[in-house]
Amino acid sequence: MIYWNSFADFIAMGGYGFYVWGSFGVTALVMLIEPIVVGRSRKTTIARLKRQLRAESRSKEA
Amino acid sequence: MLEADNLECVRGERRLFAGLSFKLEAGELLYLQGRNGAGKTSLLRMLIGLLPPEAGDIRWQGEAIRRRRDDYHAALCYLGHLNAIKEELTPLENLLAGARLAGETLSEDDAIDALEQVGLAGREDLACKYLSQGQKRRVALARLVIDRRPLWILDEPFVALDVGAVDWLAGVISAHLQRGGMAVMTTHQPVAIPAGTVRELRIG
Amino acid sequence: MNDRFNLYRFASPATFYPLAGKMIPWFVALAVLFGIAGLYIGMLVAPTDFQQGEGYRIIFIHVPTSWLSMFIYLVMAFWAAIGLAFNTRLSGMMARALAPTGALMAFLSLWTGALWGKPMWGTWWVWDARLTSELILLFLYIGYLALVAAIDDPRRADKAGGILLLVGVVNVPIIYFSVKWWNTLHQGSSVNFAKSSMAEVMLWGMLLMALSFWMYSIAVALARVRTLMLERERNTDWVRAELTRTGEMQ
């Protein structure tokens, strides 16, 4: 069922390896980085909001 | 009759006021008071229909103003803290252009009379950029002399006026109330308006 | 009446926030599943294209990202229309959460288009109608992102962005047809990426990849909208409760 004869053939992509893997690689990179960026901004937002909440409750107690 | 019903105002993050209601009948004047940032100007912008309230309704002659926007605006004269005059035009041109944009008819003679009343006689044909700040304000106030629309909404009309001009403007507002007009205004220094029923509303 | 109530309940951030949180793992799982299946078929099973050689395999990314970039713009415009018509808070946030992903899809589409073009046409960039429209679409995304970033008040930003999206969506077909027409007039390259005679396996690979990218976009957008909700609604009780709850968990 699998079309390729060897792993080397698969990597070479019939001479188009650079273009094919350049496309897939950058796409994979983008789809890896984007969730990380989103996750990190979520964490910093939550941390900042918590700080604000704490500051608020402290100023209320005072 | 102008009615505000349960108005709520949120600006950015903050709720400035909520549950604000009032009623204004012909011949009545409403003073809006409150410290800086309490939402006076926001309330005025709601009343002129530029700022949709977070909650609540504003009704003019029993109809919600957002449904009859054009009719409401035909009955409304607003004087903001900006003069709404064009520097390149003369006082006379400014008055005439303002009236035409508001859908009013104004004769040149009436406009010249109004400018004389605010002490700008002889400067009708000088571009406004050559006038002083005080004189520009008076060009803006000259609109009130000729305006016959029933509802006036004025944002700090007395600011930066000398004593004589304050008395004069109080007289103009009185005359408007006596004609059966209504007015809503914000002001820092309450000025005695001789005629009409004066009511106060404190925000915040 | 009951339906209406439910709709509003769904559209309220307090209900949508936990719902979105529960949905994200499912969409991630679907994205991975479709992705593996698509890559398996596209990269391992599908035979070579007799005209384009192995280079054709770029279409397994190029075509799905192009579809998604256009589709996301339409979805954003849909949310913008809902937001302007019904003044719902959620719709503006949805549009904003989708925009960066849409822009990335447009970028990937251009990137893979260039990498496809170099071996096929001998040049990185061709003023092909599709590539050109994709470039303009990227400009539209950047314009939207720049506009909403420039307006401080979030509600005003949502509304202004919404108007821009609606204007944009009216213009997208006009732009597309004018560019296409311009392209034929100047007799530029009009080699098709996807041949109509494409083998059935290839089509399956492309569809699976498109589904995977779609699910991925939904998952990322939901994650982003959750952060936006916390930020925007920080003074409400539900966000406070949420913040204290996550505090206990960590």
Add this chain to the structure above:
Amino acid sequence: MFDIVFTVIARDLKLAMRRQADIVSALFFFIIVVSLFPLGIGPELDLLRQLAPGVLWVAALLATMLSLPRLFADDLRDGTLEQLALSPHPLGLVVTGKVIAHWLVSGLPLALIAPVLGIQFDLAGDALFVLTAAILLGTPALSGIGAIGAALTLGLRGGGVLLSLLVLPLYIPVLIFGAGAVDATVSGLGGEGHLSLLAAMTIAAIGFAPWASAAALKIALE
């Protein structure tokens, strides 16, 4: 009802006449940009003739952009925009007036000077005629679409750059058909089809854009 359109046009024209420097500088910007191209490309007439439609149209887009940031900003600053929004007429009609006035002072002069610049590029008589017609028919659409961008970016930091970012992609169809009309004439295909498409775009833009701008202005005034 349409009185308000004419009232606004008359007012804006009067203001523009008192500030002629603005009109003249946009016009000279157009002339200078167009004249720079032969200096950058070289004086071969064949090449210039080929580039002329595109060069003239791109310069026209940029020259129109130049005056857009002030379309509503001046009125916002001195408070007249509020008064316009409070006039007892739909704001869309007021904006229609402003768009037409903007075209009269920015688009129309470009169309009038374009044939002279076309001669610099050795365009033949019929191509010059079509060029003028195309700019005449296309620039109202530029003013209309530009008004949307001007309203959306009203009062923002760096509004001018943002405005170009929003508006220029939307100008592309006008550019394509505007330059295409001249191209088609030069190559003997006839530019009537392009011109009618340009006219259609202008009608659509003048009919639709003011209402979108009005919605954006209301948001800016909140």
